[in-house]
Every structure is written in C-alpha cells, then in structure tokens.
Amino acid sequence: MFITLEGGDGSGKSTQAEILESWLTALGRTVVRTREPGGTEFGTEVREIVLHSRGHISPRAEALLYAADRAQHIATKVRPALERGDVVVQDRYLDSSVAYQGAGRVLDAGEIRNLSLWAAEGLLPDVTILLDLDEDVARARLDGANKRFDRLEAEKSDFHRRVREAFLALAAAEPERFLVVDAALPPEEIAAVVRARVEELLVRRSQ
Template sequence: MPTPAPPTQQDNKRGLFISCEGGDGCGKTTQARLLGEWLGPALHKEVLLTREPGGTPLGQQIRQLVLHGDDMGPHAEALLYAADRAHHVHSLVKPALERDTIVITDRYFDSSIAYQSGGRELTATEVRNLSMWATENLVPDLTILFDIDPKVGASRFTDAPDRLERAGADFHQRTRETYLHNAAQEPDRWIVIDGHGTIEEVAQLTQQAVRVRLQEKFAHYAHALTTNTFTTPESTV
C-alpha cells in the first residue's frame, strides 16, 4: 500500500522532517546527531534530535517495556510501538515542525514495518496502517537507511543485548531485506547509505546525499546547501 506523499514545505510552511533507520548496530544514532550538527547551521534552523521509542517521558516507559520487558506477542509489540509513536508525534514532532524546526528522529514508522512485518512477519499493510492512523499520516520528508550486514551490527554491541537484539540472525536478516525492499519502492523519500565505513566516512556520505536530495526536493534550500561546506566529525572519529 503506497505511503501518502508528505506535504511540501512550500505548501504548509512547516519544518523539515528526517528519519534515520537501520538495523541494530548500524550507527544511525551517531549519524543522526552528526547530521543535525551539520544541517542546522547549514540551513540556519533549530534542530530537534529525538528517537522512537523513548523521545518523551511516556515513550521512555514504553521503551523499557519493549526492549527489556517480558516476551510478548507480535501484535502487542506493534501496538506498544504505535502508542509511543502517536504520543511522540502529537506532543513533540508536530509542534516542532510547526515552529519550522528540523526534526531528526532515530527511528520512525519504517522501523515498525521492517521489524514487525519483516522480522516478526506481521503483514506490512497492517503495520503501516496502524502507524498512519497513530500519526495522522505524518510521513518524513526524507528517510535515511544506514545499511549494514546484521553480523557486522552484532559485532558492534558493547552492552548486553536487549530483547530485539537477541531475536536471532534470521530475524535481523529479514529486517534488513524488508528495509531495502521498502527503500526501493519509494526512492524519492529514501536514501540508502553504506554503513560499513568509519564514522567520518559515513557522515561524509550522508551529508553529500542529503545535500543533493534536499536541493532536488526543496528549491529554497539550494543556495544555503551550495555555499555551506561539509563538516568533519572530530571527537567521534
């Protein structure tokens, strides 16, 4: 089922909404932060960096349940993620976009589609429709997939794995394949970045790809993104 097209900034004068996606250990959390540190100054805009689940106090409680709580069925898991998403969008994301803020979220509904319909094997239509209802059809302007081999991602874990990280190799391979399939279906929204490089290399690839895509989709950003140079992460490399 096609995702509803997001309204353009010219149409509703709202901020820019970017989601960062990928399997466990792909580096998206670090890359989301670095993207914000570059893009905010480049566009002279405030940046809100958030995450799902856990971007709000209520979301932090839901995050504890889904990542560290008792085992649960796939439908219960999907509903908990949708509840977090509904509150996150209503209380944090939409108000920020209305202030013309750049919102960068570490995971959004594409994670649910990849993990619950790919990994857990619910239907993609069920999961997508649930998220569309929960968010009142709020779709990111741009979604960045940091793609890595799940075995590489697992090798990067430094803490004890959570409930999803322990789901097994087949689960994570299905999740990766679902991500790549969905990205291919919506090439105008998605950017796929090879996440196997160093933090600096992946950050540079991300900046370059985002620069080009935003210049294509949002003409009013063209000058700022043309004149602003790339930044190199320092303390994180």
C-alpha cells in the first residue's frame, strides 16, 4: 500500500507520518517511511539545492529538480518496497509539485502533473491524506518553532494561499483517493481519522 501525506508547510505531516508508521508497525506490517525530496542519497542532494540554495532557481528549473528526485526515488525505493509487500508512508509526492510549482510558482498545473507522472511511471498513491490548514495559522506554527525557513517556507502569504487552494482543488477532483482532514484538530484526533481510512483499505485488500 502506498500512502502519501500532503499539505502546506506547518500542517503536521511529519507528526502524522510518525504516528501512522507506529500504528502500522504494531499491526505487524513492514513500513517504509520516506519523503520527497530527500528519500534517497540523490534526493538528499536535490533537497539541499531546491530548499537551501542561496542563488535564484527559476520555477521551471525547480520543477525539473523535483521531478528528477521523484524519478530516482520511485524507481529505487518506493516501487521495490511495494513489490515486497511493504507499506510506504511518504511525506509529499506529486500533488505537492502541482500545488507548489503549479499554483505557487504559477506554472501550468497540467504540465507539472504530467511531468511528475512521467517521472514516476504513472504511479499514484492508494490514499492521499491532505492535512488542510489556514496559511496564516500554519505560518504562526512555523514562527513558533524558531526554525530557519527554507526557500518555500519563506514565501509570502499569497504564495501559500495559492498552494492551499490548489491542494483542495486536487482533493475535490479525486475524492476517491484523497482524505481531507482539518489540521487544526489535535494530533490524536487527526490520527484517528487517518487510521480509520487506512484500516478500511487494509480490510478491503484482505478480502
């Protein structure tokens, strides 16, 4: 099973990925927890470039860097794990590219999606958990964490508003794949909603 978590910066994806991994492991499932960019050695190098480069990166170059990371990541880590029967829990995937580079950077969302699908050889998640959070609330969370912002986190509110709207539009277009959860809820309440959806899929797969 391939599970992805999506949402704006500060929405709590890493926390939910950790909780979900622990629950699945307790059920006896082998879990591969990963992220984009940065899920492979090559991806770690790409992550450093796209998120922490001090020089200007054009929107198209940024989109291509993410696609390159995705191609390597899916081919060398995700597909092998799925073929072994493992559960992959992944922080960000192609929907992030459509939202951030398509809407945030104002590129063609269809082209970005097609590029990502080509890079991943058409692989789509079994379920995508969208943690939806108002962009101003998310920024307050990031400010409270006292961390150094990366290139995307440092973008202005309008950028993050476009990203959020794009995520919600993607979820509305594919309701059978997406589960939208209010990320303002307490983490355990969110985790319970996520577990219910994943458990439903696990039962369906076992029948």
